[in-house]
Amino acid sequence: MINSTTVEKFRDLPTPFYYYDLDVLHATCVKVKEESERSGFSIHYAVKANANPRILGIIASYGFGADCVSYNEIARAMECGFSPSTIVFAGVGKTDREIESALKARISCFNCESIAEMEVIDSIAARLKTKAVVALRINPYIEAHTHKYITTAIADSKFGISAWELKDVLDNLSSMSNITLEGIHFHVGSQITRMSVFRSLCSRVNELQEWFTSQNIDLKTINLGGGLGIDYNCPEKMPEFGEYFELVRELVRIRPGQRIHFEPGRSIVAQCGSLITKVLYIKKGSNTTFAVVDAGMTDLIRPALYQAHHEIENLTSGGQTGKYDVVGPICESSDTFAKFIELPETRRGDILAIRSAGAYGEIMASRYNLRDLPGAVFSDEL
Numbered sequence: 001m002i003n004s005t006t007v008e009k010f011r012d013l014p015t016p017f018y019y020y021d022l023d024v025l026h027a028t029c030v031k032v033k034e035e036s037e038r039s040g041f042s043i044h045y046a047v048k049a050n051a052n053p054r055i056l057g058i059i060a061s062y063g064f065g066a067d068c069v070s071y072n073e074i075a076r077a078m079e080c081g082f083s084p085s086t087i088v089f090a091g092v093g094k095t096d097r098e099i100e101s102a103l104k105a106r107i108s109c110f111n112c113e114s115i116a117e118m119e120v121i122d123s124i125a126a127r128l129k130t131k132a133v134v135a136l137r138i139n140p141y142i143e144a145h146t147h148k149y150i151t152t153a154i155a156d157s158k159f160g161i162s163a164w165e166l167k168d169v170l171d172n173l174s175s176m177s178n179i180t181l182e183g184i185h186f187h188v189g190s191q192i193t194r195m196s197v198f199r200s201l202c203s204r205v206n207e208l209q210e211w212f213t214s215q216n217i218d219l220k221t222i223n224l225g226g227g228l229g230i231d232y233n234c235p236e237k238m239p240e241f242g243e244y245f246e247l248v249r250e251l252v253r254i255r256p257g258q259r260i261h262f263e264p265g266r267s268i269v270a271q272c273g274s275l276i277t278k279v280l281y282i283k284k285g286s287n288t289t290f291a292v293v294d295a296g297m298t299d300l301i302r303p304a305l306y307q308a309h310h311e312i313e314n315l316t317s318g319g320q321t322g323k324y325d326v327v328g329p330i331c332e333s334s335d336t337f338a339k340f341i342e343l344p345e346t347r348r349g350d351i352l353a354i355r356s357a358g359a360y361g362e363i364m365a366s367r368y369n370l371r372d373l374p375g376a377v378f379s380d381e382l
């Protein structure tokens with residue numbers, strides 16, 4: 001909660017910064033843990049959503065694993081308390097150096113996306129005299145009904161292995177003596193709000209399981225990736241973890257001894273973070289009033305890149321409402337956080353909160369225009 005005492009403290013801090021409400025993060029982790037344990041599912045937090053060390057430390061303390069997409073993420077996850085035996089390494093373009101470092105760190109599994117990648121992993125593992133455990137990322141060809149940039153399982157996606165290629169993959173794997181196939185992996189897309197998408201994924205998983213059985217392969221793990229969306233219109237709302245896990249428990253024909261894995265990112269961290277920014281200038285446009293703020297697309301790129309909606313609150317004004325475009329200082333027209341939104345009368349010096357920004361916010365910040373990176377402030381420090 002951002003209450004009036006918190007706002008008073010914000011006044012003394014240099015803006016823009018990310019404010020993380022740790023009570024919200026803890027409450028979300030408790031919920032994910034309860035709901036996943038009820039179904040016997042394993043959680044690997046997708047580090048790409050937010051790799052802030054304090055955030056990672058809290059998530060690790062709940063006993064979750066980590067889903068990483070670079071060796072730097074693996075190293076950060078280990079520093080923050082994730083055990084290597086709970087770390088999976090995904091990504092369509094792992095470098096030789098990253099593969100070698102991950103093998104030496106003894107991570108639990110590589111989520112592999114091509115035969116070419118598996119050949120490299122096999123040869124590096126042979127050189128290191130070790131074995132690599134892998135899961136095959138399969139493209140299930142499912143429309144995620146989300147923004148096209150975060151849709152990852154359609155015919156022209158660069159991700160995953162197509163079902164028609166699987167026989168070839170298994171033939172190749174039989175000659176790779178330093179690779180052990182453990183399971184299959186999917187990730188359909190991100191910010192998925194229609195449960196029907198996950199329903200389709202479950203049916204596809206069942207079909208593919210049948211096929212693997214017909215090839216005499218027992219899969220120890222089925223990893224359904226991430227993707228559960230949040231309600232950007234309601235920053236206080238907890239994502240629908242219960243409904244999501246229950247759907248999978250009901251629909252996937254889980255075999256005895258088999259583990260189901262998930263890789264949620266956004267749903268764990270989005271609602272605990274807000275980007276706090278100060279209004280620099282109020283400026284009249286021909287059709288609108290601009291509130292020019294000191295945060296820009298360099299601090300939170302989601303509105304510019306995905307036309308994403310984030311609720312914006314003026315924390316320091318309760319005046320009569322008017323319509324505003326909230327824009328940043330960067331020299332690009334896409335540097336706009338919201339258009340024609342209702343805010344209480346807004347003046348220079350007011351503090352705004354751009355809500356639901358804990359996921360893909362701070363981590364995607366850049367130094368374009370040679371701007372400083374945004375700071376991070378935690379609720380227990382104020």
Ligand code: LLP
Nearest residue numbers: 046187190191226227228263264265266360
């Ligand atoms: N697993 C894999 C293989 C992924 O590629 C991703 C996200 C996740 C898990 C976590 O998905 P989540 O639960 O967070 O939806 N920057 C974009 C989102 C990119 C997501 C990339 N992959 C945004 O701001 O919306």
